[in-house]
Amino acid sequence: MSQPTPAELVARAEAVKNRMLEHDAFSHWLGLAVTDMAPGYCRLQFRVRPEMLNGFGILHGGVAFAAADSAFAFACNSHGRQSVALSVTIDYLEPGRPDDLITVExxxxxxxxxxxxxxxxxxxxxxxxxxxxxxxxxxxxxEVL
Structure with missing residues (x-):
């Protein structure tokens, strides 16, 4: 059997993303928009809405974590094998602000x-x-698909 071409690998990554998003109500609720997919790679964006803010008026850490977790899921499943998190960590460096456009890569x-x-x-x-x-x-x- 021949190896898939780079274009076929990207098409599979896109198909996996589409399959995952069909059943991912949470990512839809967050307003995540996947802007780029490739094997082992995902870039998505979302706009910080008022209901995403914590008591200090900045982006809630759980929202940032959830968006990163979704991008992680798309990237690690992009090869077509069902993958799940073993461990994750996050370091918060600066706050997200109301109406920020956040990119997760x-x-x-x-x-x-x-x-x-x-x-x-x-x-x-x-x-x-x-x-x-x-x-x-x-x-x-x-297999995911």
Whole structure:
């Protein structure tokens, strides 16, 4: 059997994203818009809405974490094997503000048979780094599609 072409790999990553989003009410509720997909990669954006703010008027850390977790999920499943988080961490560096346009970018750092490692960056519309997220995923043998 021949190896898939780069275009076929990108098409599979897009198909996996579409399949996941069909059943992902939470990502829809957050207003996440995936702007770029490739094998081991995802970039998405969302606008900070009033209901996403904490008691200090800044982006709630749980919202930032949830958006990063979604980008992590899209990136680690993009190869077509069902993957789930083994561990994740996040470091908050600057606050998100009302009406900020947040970009979350997930990049695969290591991919092995059973484990993948991903680094994510959350930035605002000015390029300010808001948070760093690291995720380690377990790769099952089940196919997503």
């Amino acid at each position: 997930a990049r695969e750092e290591s991919l092995r048979h059973k484990v993948g490692v991903y680094h994510l960056r959350l930035t605002n519309q000015h390029g300010t780094l808001l948070a760093l997220f690291k995720g380690t995923a377990y790769r099952s043998s089940a």
